[in-house]
Amino acid sequence: MLDLGVMSNAPMSRILEIASALERRNVNGIWISEDIDQGSDIFVQASIMMLTARTKNVGICVTNLIARNISTIARAAAALREIDPARFRLSLGVGGLQNVPNPELTVEKPVAMLRDIVDALRRIWAGETLTIEGETIDLQQFLARYKTGFSIPLYLSMRDPSLLRPAARIADGVILSGPIPYLEKTVAILRTASQDRWSRPKLVFWLPTIVIQGRGDRRLAKTAAAAAIVGTPPSVLEMAEISEDNVMRVRMVAQARGYEAASGHVTDELLNSFTVSGDARYICQAFQSLAKLGADEIVFGPPYGNSLSRSIREIAKAWDRH
Amino acid sequence: MSILLHNPSQVASSLTALSDAYGNRFDLCIGMGDRRQLGHVGINVEKTNTFPAKVLQAKRKIASHLHDAGVKAMIWLGAQGPRTLAIARSFDGVLLNYSRPEMISWAIKQMGVRRKCGLKIGTYSPSYVHQRLQPRLIRRVKVSSAIVAVGATSQVLKEFGLYEKLRKARKMAVASPTIEDILADVPDEVVKNFSITMKATNLPAYLVELRRLGVNHIVFAYPQNYSIETVMELGKALGSRFSG
Numbered sequence: 001m002l003d004l005g006v007m008s009n010a011p012m013s014r015i016l017e018i019a020s021a022l023e024r025r026n027v028n029g030i031w032i033s034e035d036i037d038q039g040s041d042i043f044v045q046a047s048i049m050m051l052t053a054r055t056k057n058v059g060i061c062v063t064n065l066i067a068r069n070i071s072t073i074a075r076a077a078a079a080l081r082e083i084d085p086a087r088f089r090l091s092l093g094v095g096g097l098q099n100v101p102n103p104e105l106t107v108e109k110p111v112a113m114l115r116d117i118v119d120a121l122r123r124i125w126a127g128e129t130l131t132i133e134g135e136t137i138d139l140q141q142f143l144a145r146y147k148t149g150f151s152i153p154l155y156l157s158m159r160d161p162s163l164l165r166p167a168a169r170i171a172d173g174v175i176l177s178g179p180i181p182y183l184e185k186t187v188a189i190l191r192t193a194s195q196d197r198w199s200r201p202k203l204v205f206w207l208p209t210i211v212i213q214g215r216g217d218r219r220l221a222k223t224a225a226a227a228a229i230v231g232t233p234p235s236v237l238e239m240a241e242i243s244e245d246n247v248m249r250v251r252m253v254a255q256a257r258g259y260e261a262a263s264g265h266v267t268d269e270l271l272n273s274f275t276v277s278g279d280a281r282y283i284c285q286a287f288q289s290l291a292k293l294g295a296d297e298i299v300f301g302p303p304y305g306n307s308l309s310r311s312i313r314e315i316a317k318a319w320d321r322h
Numbered sequence: 323m324s325i326l327l328h329n330p331s332q333v334a335s336s337l338t339a340l341s342d343a344y345g346n347r348f349d350l351c352i353g354m355g356d357r358r359q360l361g362h363v364g365i366n367v368e369k370t371n372t373f374p375a376k377v378l379q380a381k382r383k384i385a386s387h388l389h390d391a392g393v394k395a396m397i398w399l400g401a402q403g404p405r406t407l408a409i410a411r412s413f414d415g416v417l418l419n420y421s422r423p424e425m426i427s428w429a430i431k432q433m434g435v436r437r438k439c440g441l442k443i444g445t446y447s448p449s450y451v452h453q454r455l456q457p458r459l460i461r462r463v464k465v466s467s468a469i470v471a472v473g474a475t476s477q478v479l480k481e482f483g484l485y486e487k488l489r490k491a492r493k494m495a496v497a498s499p500t501i502e503d504i505l506a507d508v509p510d511e512v513v514k515n516f517s518i519t520m521k522a523t524n525l526p527a528y529l530v531e532l533r534r535l536g537v538n539h540i541v542f543a544y545p546q547n548y549s550i551e552t553v554m555e556l557g558k559a560l561g562s563r564f565s566g
Contacts (some may be wrong), residue, residue: 010338010340012342012343013342015343016343025335039335040335040338040339040342041332041335041337041338041339043336043337044335044336044339044340047338048339048343067329067332068332069327069364069365070363071327071362071363072327072328129499137364137366138363139362139363139364140361140362140363140364141497141499142362142363142499143500145359145501146502187538259440268438
């Protein structure tokens with residue numbers, strides 16, 4: 001299934017444009033990923049998306065887990081589910097936290113944290129009275145004051161390979177991003193780790209995608225690749241068998257002069273590893289290959305291309321033909 | 323929104339998203355929130371004397387975020403205790419967690435503001451204005467009133483002779499996950515003191531009384547919004563008032 005993707009730092013006009021395009025096209029839904037401390041509130045964005053694209057699935061990837069009280073995450077998610085019980089999915093991410101220059105957001109035990117949060121959310125929604133005094137959760141005789149007795153599909157999004165096995169055991173779904181050789185290996189790890197489960201977690205692949213229609217799009221694709229390279233942990237590069245030497249120059253220039261300047265050092269090989277970019281037909285073929293790897297959903301975008309609406313239209317049409 | 327539960331950046335980003343999507347037609351009310359419920363989610367508010375400084379700091383940060391984002395919104399203070407009421411003049415308006423005219427009058431005196439200072443004064447109370455009484459909603463309004471009463475400061479309760487009457491309920495509330503568990507120990511008079519519960523025919527006189535005190539904004543809170551029917555009953559009561 002094909003989804004659209006958007007970052008929470010996108011202006012509201014873009015969110016509304018994507019919501020409107022989403023409703024018109026034959027795509028499954030949308031995933032919104034949170035940029036820590038940037039842009040609008042992701043829960044409000046999701047509610048606007050659900051009310052605008054009334055027949056499509058909406059998922060959000062919340063990365064700022066520490067700055068939010070668990071009861072607030074549970075309640076906001078419950079409110080979104082109330083709009084339509086069948087369309088909302090929640091993903092929790094710790095992938096970006098290690099890179100945030102804020103000591104208050106540092107996660108020392110991400111596996112334990114994710115496990116505790118997933119467990120607590122499920123129990124809150126089930127209507128249990130909870131007392132938990134953990135490293136990141138403090139609830140004292142807490143009982144949700146809204147109608148409970150439901151569940152919400154819980155996904156985990158991460159890039160750290162050490163989180164893959166625990167995620168496979170506890171999550172309803174896993175959102176993966178990273179170089180394509182890395183994705184191939186993670187699928188095998190996830191399958192092995194979840195083989196004891198009654199149903200395996202859903203797999204969602206999300207790579208920067210750019211429909212190339214002109215020189216500007218190619219430059220945009222290389223800039224997106226530079227950003228993806230900078231955000232990729234060394235352990236992921238190692239699994240993807242990409243040498244640190246190959247990406248070092250991109251990282252150094254990005255740090256000193258920004259992603260656009262670093263894009264000049266992105267080789268074609270790196271571009272193809274870190275993004276899905278080309279014409280609509282090529283991108284859909286690449287998506288088909290990812291589906292064959294085991295992806296249940298593939299997220300298209302961002303940055304899409306210089307023309308958002310045209311890129312979405314062309315990909316949706318090409319996807320229909322496939 | 324409770325500034326102890328949401329940081330200024332989160333509050334501002336929520337309002338920015340709504341305003342960007344639907345225009346500048348949102349107001350914001352910030353306050354401490356229900357202290358009992360805050361305790362259940364791990365936020366200890368034993369010491370409230372630092373709260374006024376915290377809420378003022380949060381207000382400034384939120385206003386700055388909203389200004390940078392080009393969002394125009396009134397920022398109200400949700401207030402009940404004397405310390406918080408004393409900082410009301412730093413806001414565009416104040417929403418008082420009271421309904422009884424004597425209590426509202428007392429709260430306005432605590433703010434130390436003159437009648438025409440530009441500060442908007444409103445009330446936010448559990449409400450049940452009805453034409454045809456539904457007993458199950460009386461229970462709901464009692465639950466909502468009890469939440470306000472049990473969460474009130476000792477000073478406020480002593481001022482209005484409710485401290486001793488609510489002592490047992492307040493003690494039990496600390497360990498009870500829901501207010502329903504302690505409802506038997508909450509005297510019925512909390513409904514009179516902390517909610518707008520009355521027949522629709524009595525509403526006009528009540529509104530005149532509040533207007534006389536300087537109140538120009540009234541929020542009829544849960545369970546008035548329990549159903550379309552209960553909202554319509556309020557609408558009719560207000561309609562007859564204004565058309566008359």
